[in-house]
Amino acid sequence: MNTKQRQTIFARLQAQNPEPTTELNYTTPFELLIAVMLSAQATDKSVNKATISLFKVANTAQAIWELGEEKLKNYIKTIGLFNNKARNIIQTCDILLKQHDGKVPRERQALEALPGVGRKTANVILNTAFGESTIAVDTHIFRLANRTGLAPGKTVRQVEEQLLKTVPKKYQKNAHHWLILHGRYVCTARKPKCEECVIADLCEYPENGKE
Numbered sequence: 001m002n003t004k005q006r007q008t009i010f011a012r013l014q015a016q017n018p019e020p021t022t023e024l025n026y027t028t029p030f031e032l033l034i035a036v037m038l039s040a041q042a043t044d045k046s047v048n049k050a051t052i053s054l055f056k057v058a059n060t061a062q063a064i065w066e067l068g069e070e071k072l073k074n075y076i077k078t079i080g081l082f083n084n085k086a087r088n089i090i091q092t093c094d095i096l097l098k099q100h101d102g103k104v105p106r107e108r109q110a111l112e113a114l115p116g117v118g119r120k121t122a123n124v125i126l127n128t129a130f131g132e133s134t135i136a137v138d139t140h141i142f143r144l145a146n147r148t149g150l151a152p153g154k155t156v157r158q159v160e161e162q163l164l165k166t167v168p169k170k171y172q173k174n175a176h177h178w179l180i181l182h183g184r185y186v187c188t189a190r191k192p193k194c195e196e197c198v199i200a201d202l203c204e205y206p207e208n209g210k211e
Contacts, residue, residue: 001149003168005202009150010171012198013178020177022128025051029104029129030096031059036121037089042079050076061102065093088116106130120156123176133172135163140183141176147187149204 023044026032031051038047054075058064064072069090076082092114096102104125105111111122123136137145137160145151151162167175186193194200 001202001204003166006150006166007168009148009199009202010168010175010178013182014171014174016198017178017181020174020181022124022177023181024048027055028059029125030061030102031055032129033092033104033117033121033125034064034089036124037092037116038076038079038085040085040116040121041081046079050079061093061096065090065097085116091115092117104129123160127173127176131173133164133169135160135167135172135176135179137163138180139189140187141179143189144179144183144187147192147203147205148199 022032024032024035024039025048026035034054035047035051038050054064054072057075058067058072069086072086072089073082076086079085095114096104100110106126108119108122108126111117111125112119120136120138123134126132127134127136135141137156141163142153142156142159145153145159145163151159151166153159153162163175163179164172171178182197182199186197192205194203194205197203
């Protein structure tokens with residue numbers, strides 16, 4: 001795929017959705033951090049159902065730490081892996097209070113040092129909360145990048161590096177959201193909706209039915 005194709009792909013995605021954002025509900029960087037930690041192997045919809053109640057009673061590191069692990073579990077027990085997630089969240093809140101004045105750090109190294117926070121979660125926080133041009137590669141983006149030929153790679157990290165290298169600079173800040181939404185709703189895993197796709201003629205997927 002050449003530079004002109006990539007430019008056109010992102011121009012069309014931008015025209016379709018000028019201001020993309022996460023489907024997780026949040027109002028502060030801390031709320032976003034907790035929501036993203038909960039979203040691992042879970043749907044955004046299930047996370048939003050849990051956090052709407054949780055954030056009403058505790059939406060700061062201090063408040064969740066005071067809530068404690070067992071009470072936290074009651075709010076997130078409908079989400080997969082809730083026991084591990086509750087433990088990681090309480091430990092994360094403890095670190096934020098002791099090392100970061102209760103605030104979410106803006107540095108990748110500090111974010112990745114938090115329990116339950118890996119590179120993907122750190123990328124989401126840096127991009128969505130702080131506006132940095134990072135691209136978090138989830139299963140949707142990994143699939144789409146390889147299927148379309150946009151940024152082929154055998155590993156998540158390879159795809160991320162390819163995207164950062166090849167996505168035009170002016171589109172990098174929103175690329176994560178455009179790609180994840182396109183992968184979630186159009187370029188789906190089993191039956192991609194090529195007939196509804198605004199970039200189908202630019203895609204290198206051999207089965208998309210283009211001439």
